[in-house]
Amino acid sequence: MSNSLDSYLVLSGLLFAIGTFGFLARRNAISMLMSIELMINAVNLTILAFGAFVPPLNGHAAVIALLVIAVAAAEATVGLAIVVAIYRNRKTPLVDEYDSMKD
Amino acid sequence: MPIGDSIPLLGIRWDDILFVVLAATLLVSALLVVTLRDIIRCGLALIVSFASLAGIYALLGDPLVAATQVLVYIGAISILILFAIMMTQTKDAPTRLVFQTQAWIAAGASAVIGVVIAATVLATTWPAGGQRLWTATADVAHLLFRDYVLPFEVVSVLLTAAVVGAVYLARREPSRREEDRS
Amino acid sequence: MSAATPAGGRIRSAMGLMRSFPAQFWSRLSLQERLALIFVPAAIVAGVVTVLAVVLLGPPFLDFLGANLPLVRFAVAATAILLLTVPTAFVLIYLELKVIARMNLRIGPNRVGPWGIAMSVIHGFKVLSKEDFAPTGADITVFTLAPVVTYMASVMTLLVIPFAPGLIGQDLNIGLLYFFSMGGLTVVGLLMAGWSSFNKYSLLGGLRSAAQIISYEIPLTLSVVGVIILAGTMSMNRIVLAQSGSLLDWFVFKQPLAALIFFIAATAEANRTPFDMTEADSEIVAGFATEYSGMRFGFFFFAEYVNVFIVSALVATVFFGGWTAPFQWPWAYNLNWFNPWSFGFFGWLAIVLTVGYFGTIFFAVFARLFGGREWGLWASMGLGFLFLLVVVAGLVVLAGFIAFDWVAGLVWFMAKTYAFVITFVWMRATLPRVRVDQLMGFAWKWLLPASLLNLFVTATAVVLLNR
Amino acid sequence: MDRTLKARLEARLSDHLRAPVYQRHDETEIRIEPGSVPEVLRTLHDALDLRFEILADLAGVDTGVAMQVVYHLWSPMTSDWLRVIADGISRDDPRAPSATFLWIGAEWLEREAYDMYGIVFEGNRDLRRIFMPPDYTSFPLRKDFLLPDDAARSPGAGVRHVERAHVSAGAADPAAGIRRAPAS
Amino acid sequence: MPAHQHAPRTSPARATTRAARPHPQPSADDASARQYSSADDPRVMLDRQVGALFEPIPPYPTRTEREGEFYSLGDGEMFLNVGPHHPATHGVLRLVLKLSGEQIVDVDPVLGYLHRGVEKICENSDYYHVIDQVDPLEYVSSLFQEWAAVLSFEKLMDVQVPRRAEYIRVLSGELLRIASHTLFMGFLALDLGGLTPILYSFIERDEIVEMLAALTGARMLFNYFRVGGVNGDLNHEFMSRLGDWMTRAAKQTEAQAGLLNENEIFVRRMRGVGVLDRATALRYGVTGGNLRASGVPFDLRRAHPYSVYPELDFNIPTRDEGDSLARYLIRVDEVRESIKIVDQCLHNMPDGPVMARLPRLIRPRPGRAWGACEGPRGMLGVYTISDGSDGPFRFRIHDPSFLNLETVPALLPGNLLADTMAVVSSLDPVMGGIDK
């Protein structure tokens, strides 16, 4: 099982689906951000699985994964900064209460 | 008599057991991340899922990425997330609804996505061998600084931009000025 | 079981006599005899079983172990490291108590054991036996897990530290990266503790520690990049080997700025004075540990001292040559004539008896002479014997130091590490605490640019010199 | 004893003095009405030949017939301590103007006087108990305070109206909660 | 929120939830948020709504304008209760801090945890016992409190104190001032996280205290001064200890100061922190070293001379910065001056009696007297009203720490939490005196 690419890809697919669920279903901005992190991690798992099983992709996978991790870090930084900024204004972390423009 | 690749009587491979344990931890903790009511526990579950992912990376033969995963995701991103949670969450958040009203639709949609991905994966023949390959750290370094140097540098610019913007956004203003509503 | 029933007197009494013979026999025995009667056969059985097991199962078991040497090595190393942390913490705690006391012109612990050396052991027992309570309103699960996370995070870093040639838990080729990633986990535990304690001081301490450790991890990591460039590897063993020539090969001489930055940042990373913001007792009581007591507090306490040891060990390893000797050890391989097996068993017996007999008397004389009249004969003989043992043990270590590579390495490593441990203790006795904003400002405004400068200069120099 | 001080004081404050200026050792003492405290203190502080810059002490006194507020002042212009006694404050409804407009440090001193004597200083924006617990109802340094009874009386449930009296000015008798001295 | 009061008791959290939606806009008043509910806990900080929910201090309606202002939380603020059981408060001081992050917004000192009613006790004692009673007030330098009381009584009774007694008072007082200042330096360092200076301080203080024990018979609560003199002449043990100490006092002081004066961390944490400017200091009635650090050369030993100080040669050190570092350095300078005074006392010590001739029972004529002396922390005053009986009718104690501490709400806002202890400690309060 651990030697088949399929199992890793299915695992990453499930992780991606869980992340999607979290993103769509949660109300809390930080929860949604965490779900996005899960999705990006699923992508990383996919990339590394390809890298580990497809010989020509071997080293490339690690590089791409590292760069994706860095991008995710930048994204999380900005996202949390925005969350903190909006919290100062709104005093609530729940995204569906940010509805001042629906008029 | 060295220990074989598999458990003597059952014939299950050790790697498989490790994989199953790690994958189960990963999925369970990921589910906890998206379902727990108390958001700080979601953050802690997120750390667990990151850690099990690091284990899976190590199993895949990428210790460098595994260590980076721990360093960046657990050591930095999770801490930032916990920090932000402690700074912004109201304590009564768990007592409120954590899910949108259309959560069931979302669950259905995500289940479909998961099934589609799984089915696609199983239906595809991959250009892959059946053996995991160990990634040499030196190769990664050479690739990073030869083939991927432009994305690497762009990422550094990206991080700079993110820091500049994040510092601006999260900084507390000394004077509170009324700004207009657009 | 009562025999005193009204009917059927004689027969029953005879049978009762017969039946109660073992009971009567047992009741006639003294306590010692009873114990002997139980334990001697048990011991015999156990011994036989053991011998049989060793004889029958030993060779295959040893074969099994031998065949799985890497796995066994790993298991043994992990266990040993886990077990070693507690004595290490004990030694460090005692050292700190004593050294700070001397620096304060105090005596320090002097009641438990000679010179109070058992003080920290007693502390350990005290911590174990204290009530372990959690405040009302605390998040008990997280509250309980937090010290474990912190402790495990610091213990796991020990795995990649090369204590001596061959004495390393696991020589990962990304050893330094592993170290930093594991070291960064400590903060998770502190944050958990701070949050779950239901206390504002704890929360402040947890948040402070998160901010502090994240800030100082950057210069800490950047400062060793120069070393990685010079050594060409992240493996701890090979970093040590890269410094194995003479004193001048130590990276502290090639990377002095990096060594300074590393030391300062490591101080902050280990939450030591003057950067012990997280438990600044004059400000936030005990920070994240305010609500902890008993063994849960003990975990934090041990983790702190294990951290000090690890950080010192890392400074010694990365910048001060690790287990390598500062100069070429002249006699390392010239003592082949000293072959302990050439004496034979009786030769050794003779040596031990002679040395023991005359040595005891020799030292007993000194004890009598200098100890004064209050020392009785047996007391001075006992003291002489103790002195003899100390001297003999020292001689044996010296012989091992000379004869075996790894003993010498271990001694050098420990000497260097404890030098830095003492430096940390010294700093604690000397320096006041900096303020939070000064702490963060120092990391971002001074250490980070300095480490970047160091990295830049190192890389430039390497490129220019290699061309 | 600074004779010139007496002359200066009489020149400046003749309207407010209730009694002749009294001097003994290195102390000069004047008595004024409680109502004229702000004016007198302002004059003492600001006048160029007086310049009593330092408020050495502010004390409440219960003489048994009336309340007093006693100020001790120090000035570089004289070698004497100046004692200002605001005399004749009613024991039943002790009120006096606050000195915080001049010496903000008087805030706590007045809180102490209030805590011990129940003197309400009008103009002090933080006049609450300082030493005694907030739910305490008696004023222990008053001469009609009986130790065994009054000290034991600390109901621990909310605040008596005495406490709130000064918040809404013109409320009921502020000393109503105080136990009277026995008539003997 | 009246609906809240009728909510079922079993589900306070649910009730809060219902009340919280629709969520209050940023400008909404927080009246609804001030309902206290035990289902909440304080672990989430920096939140106005929750902060208000979780702060049950004070549990009673606020009584004054200032209290109401203090106990209402602004945007992102929280309360932090420092003391009375805190490792670094001096005695049993309690400070309620209003914090924004780690920055202090406001402070409300809460006193009274050590209040014993000394004034009341003294009004029920006779004049001899008063001296006994005032000793534990400023327990670090109790002679000065005795001195103030004795000065006041002597004025009441018109007693002339013998010159030798005055010299002995100055000598012992200045020794105790040195001990007190030395201890201040050690505690200041301790509050900044320095472990060692406090022990060096105790060594020096112990020498002085043992010396005084030889003179007075007690180490801490001396009960030495008497109306009309002192209780006992200089003895041999005291003189020999003093002579011994004097040979190394100056050097020891410099060594002690050197531990901290040149410590970069120490100086950076103190400089510019808790600045008390000249005008504010005067308005607050601050006295002693704290006032002199703000540039006012007010020292009763020169400003209103008493005892034999006019005969002695010493300076009044002042500084203009008014920050914590200045307050520390003033004390270092004062130790140097005090050593000079002790030296002069030893050289000028006259012969003669140490007690004036007085009746066994002190019973002054009715009258009022104010006696004040310069203690290590500032002006100590005693205002006595005599009604002709053998005890004071009114015995008012003025303690300098009281007013020095009052400046804390003015000094701390804007600084960080870590500065709390540095600033409070640099004011050198002694809670025994403050709480009486």
Added chain:
Amino acid sequence: MSWSDIGTISPVVIAILVAAAILIVDMAVPGRRAPIVATALGGLGIVAVAILIQAGHNGRAFGGAYSLDNLTVFLDMLFVAIAALTIMFAVDYLESRGLPIAEFAAVLVFAVTGAMLVAGSTDLLLLFVALELMVLPGYMLAAFARRDPYSTEGAIKYFLLGSFSSAILLFGLAYVWGMTGTTRVDGVAAALATAIARGSIQPGLAMGLAFMTAGVAFKMAAVPFHYWTPDAYQGSPTPVTAYLSVGPKVGAFAIVLRLFVGALGPLKADWLPVVIVLAALTMTLGNLVAISQDNVKRMLAYSSIAHTGYMLVGLAAYAGGQQSGLSAILFYGAAYTFMNMGAFAIIAALQRRPGVTSQIATFAGLGRRDPWLGALMTLFLLSLTGIPPLAGFWAKAYVILAAIQAGGWLTALAVLAMINAAAAAFYYLRVVVYMYMREPAAEAGPSSPGLLFRAGLAVTGVATLIFGLFPALVTAASNAANVFRG
């Protein structure tokens, strides 16, 4: 990496240096606005010169990860123009709200750097990273008025949906990479060509492409992936909205050109129906919802969705075999940039005083109150409607022409586009009606935009006119930039 590589990407390098220079200038002279604006505009001018020097050159750098061709030059010039105009429009707006210009300009230039990299990238990984560099500063710009709840609210929605779409795009990219074994666009195209030649596409690859399409559709706000657009556009500070409505949109189309046209060209016939449906849905829904909006910013947000639909028509035309569809997209992008930024700039001008909303009532009587602004707004709105002889007319004409030439279902799409254009006239002209037929609100005073702002308005206005009067000038450039021709 060699010096020639760096020479090839020199405009990008210079742009990064400009951003750094802005931050350094801000550090050197804190609190001053003029030096920062001068640095930013001057720096962008240098970047423009560096781009123009490269015009006509072809080259590849970094082993084929970055390609320099006319398309790169065309898009780079467009992005620099967008950045310069945004800064010109933002100075007054930010100053009146006490917001710092330095961070704004630096972050904006970073974003433009990302966009320029997107324009030239022929590598999947570089494309993704550059895309992030383009959109991440966009999130921060959207939240730039951090005290304003609307701004942060729009930003968090933009951020969450943007990150979500990035994750989806990345998932697709990962599968494409795993299946084709290369990150180079031409490598992917070659692998796809062989796969088609073999006659079958693996399900995994198809799924990757599907995820990728969804991700890109999010980025360009095509229906049904458009949810974030109205809130993000309405909440952001108006100059930022001006930037967001064109910068990331043109960037998204750059991705489309590089990725779909460059890499997935072999699959053209397969994604034609998808694009047709997307285009039809996008323009119809955008226009329909825009009609009911009272807030002009929100209205323009929906109208920008509709314009995405028109641009997609061009893509559909290309997929239908008509190469000129791509040229039409490029022309559309350029024309849309100037007219849309102009329209937002006028809203920003009205909002120069804090407190002015972008409700349609704000525009009442603008034509009399401030004739110049009113005239310009009318010009931009007419151009957006597609009235000849203005830029918008030719933009739409080219797109629709390409679609009709392609024939088949595309003719129907072209007809739908025309109907939509007619419907759009309704809400655009409603604003014109308000400007000229309604009485101004009592308190509305004349707005007095600064010199820089006037210059920016002049540029957009003149550009709109020139595009309309002399379309051949631009078509020459856009045809040259269509590197996929032939």
